[in-house]
Amino acid sequence: MHYSTILTDVIRIADEASERVLHIYQSDFKVHFKEDQTPITAADLAANEIIVKGLRRIAPDIPIVSEESPETPWEERKHWRRFWLIDPIDGTKDFTQRSGEFTINIAMIEDGEPVMGVVVAPALKEAFWGVKGEGAYKRDRSGKAHRIRVAELRDSLRVVASKNHLNEETRAFIARLGPHETVQAGSSLKFCRLAEGHADIYPRMSPTSEWDTAAAHAVLLAAGGKVQTPDGKPLKYGKENIENPFFIAAGNWYF
Structure with missing residues (x-):
């Protein structure tokens, strides 16, 4: 098709x-x-x-x-x-x-x-x-x-984070990234901010469902980005359990 x-x-x-x-x-x-x-x-x-x-x-x-x-x-x-x-x-x-x-x-x-x-x-x-x-x-x-299109790697890292779901695991991951600027965004707009080059990385270490991420994930992929689990596997859809694993969304420079 x-x-x-x-x-x-x-x-x-x-x-x-x-x-x-x-x-x-x-x-x-x-x-x-x-x-x-x-x-x-x-x-x-x-x-x-x-x-x-x-x-x-x-x-x-x-x-x-x-x-x-x-x-x-x-x-x-x-x-x-x-x-x-x-x-x-x-x-x-x-x-x-x-x-x-x-x-x-x-x-x-x-x-x-x-x-x-x-x-x-x-x-x-x-x-x-x-x-x-x-x-x-x-x-x-x-x-x-x-x-x-996603942004190229910059000197100043911009991390997009959820306003409603910023838990301790996500905070710990962000802390390991070193100096950064935080970009606040809600809903699937977090992926879209990456796709348009207004942010660089979006780590999500708390639950989401497949329908929460799929459309914006597609936009990010088309813009040159990727979404992977912490162990390097692509985020997949159509599973028996519709809950997503934790993931990291970013431009290609990160992966």
Whole structure:
């Protein structure tokens, strides 16, 4: 499949979901909690409905995995070579705290690798996308899109870190890097800041799920970066357990 042929449609679907999410974000929305005590709002559900319907319309034969859809049994998923992996809103805490740093994420996974990704940040009016072998792009607040790429190694290291999940293991890893500047970012925007060259490394030594990272991972790969586990293995998708191992995301200079 030539993913670039459907990329415009995927961006349009993400933009449609973004408009609906932003409308709810600007209203007096209520926050509910799932069984695992993670927050969920009407925006998560509305975005999920728009994205799932849109993807089924443009690619009806490709299965979908979403944080907000019923789980497909592993016995069925293990046979999938290609599937959509979506997070209708990554950074629901950022959404509920109204920080603006939440994202809509749509990824295509093929043979365990994120080969296409679209990330839209509704409140920031930014969008990122990338296709394996074809480069990565950012659309800024003005609506203009330009190609992006990871930064080359610099004298001053810029470490991007999670505002909500900076635990002791991550702090210890960052301390071992030596002198550095900290760049704060929420949700999957941490990968995107690497992809556009505004940060150099993102270590994550706390839990994430596959849908949290896939779309922005694809953007970073297309921009020339990598994501690996601490033992040097590439971060893979489509596992029986959807929880990611710890990982390090950075430009190629690090690995």
